[in-house]
């Protein structure tokens with residue numbers, strides 16, 4: 407018999423039926439107890455994204471390759487935040503910092519598994535580093551004051567997580583972990599690595615913009631598995647919503663939201679992690695090219711600047727490729743899973759180094 411499935415999306419939220427089908431496929435796996443879909447639910451490669459899956463059996467493919475991917479928020483103090491000028495001062499986050507880069511002093515040299523490859527780099531896809539302004543919403547009391555600036559870093563464990571998943575799938579495909587303890591040992595290191603990676607990038611950017619690095623006020627991972635209530639809770643594109651503050655990312659051209667989660671077992675103790683894609687990358691590229699120039703995409707509707715030397719990525723990750731973040735946050739609020747505390751408005755979003763420096 408299949409496990410229960412519950413999708414936390416209102417009737418006015420658009421959820422692809424393929425994603426709900428994937429939830430039911432996961433629910434039919436051996437040992438599965440419950441699958442919770444978040445309002446940003448969308449189809450992934452073989453398993454849904456935006457889901458918390460509670461099971462007696464550990465399935466590494468339900469976490470995926472980017473083990474430890476998450477979003478951290480760092481306060482940053484800048485005297486005159488002129489987005490156009492600051493965009494040109496972002497460091498090259500496609501390459502690791504030099505061994506003598508002062509950002510290392512802030513994070514130390516205790517690198518999980520000694521894995522240095524790719525450390526301090528953002529990666530591709532929808533990873534980003536964003537300088538944003540905090541705005542109040544409702545009566546919420548934000549962890550960073552209104553008008554203050556933050557760096558939002560979304561990235562994960564890069565090649566490390568990929569190699570951990572590959573080691574599993576090469577022997578067991580989509581099957582359960584043969585030794586959950588062995589998988590979890592490597593997984594936990596990748597989660598630690600992802601967090602260190604976000605801190606190192608934030609320190610690099612802070613230094614490059616002339617600010618002091620700071621510790622994060624929020625750092626929540628949305629791809630991981632943890633032991634919870636006598637079972638393995640797999641989160642794939644779902645953040646810990648159990649009393650934590652979480653940044654739910656919107657897009658580079660819209661607000662994102664800081665929320666306080668209060669989700670229970672029915673929701674897999676989780677909240678959404680983003681707006682969620684509504685268009686495939688190829689559709690976003692095709693439609694975007696017909697509608698926009700590259701220059702248009704480098705400025706967003708909120709007046710922010712986008713650092714992205716890769717034209718294809720600019721189109722694939724256009725704000726129009728995503729669902730409405732206000733709908734996602736509205737659903738979480740309506741279902742009693744989270745309370746919005748503040749919004750962030752992008753000033754500069756870094757995706758990949760610009761070939762033409764401003």
Ligand SMILES: Nc1nc2c(ncn2[C@@H]2O[C@H](COP(=O)(O)O)[C@@H](O)[C@H]2O)c(=O)[nH]1
Pocket residue numbers: 446455475532533534536560628643655656657658659661662679680681682683723728752755
């Ligand atoms: N504030 C920004 N949010 C963004 C940007 N690009 C994507 N996104 C959002 O992040 C989530 C992350 O999804 P994941 O499944 O890869 O972890 C995504 O759903 C979007 O809503 C951006 O440039 N700035």
Ligand SMILES: [Mn+2]
Pocket residue numbers: 475476560561562628
């Ligand atoms: Mn992610």
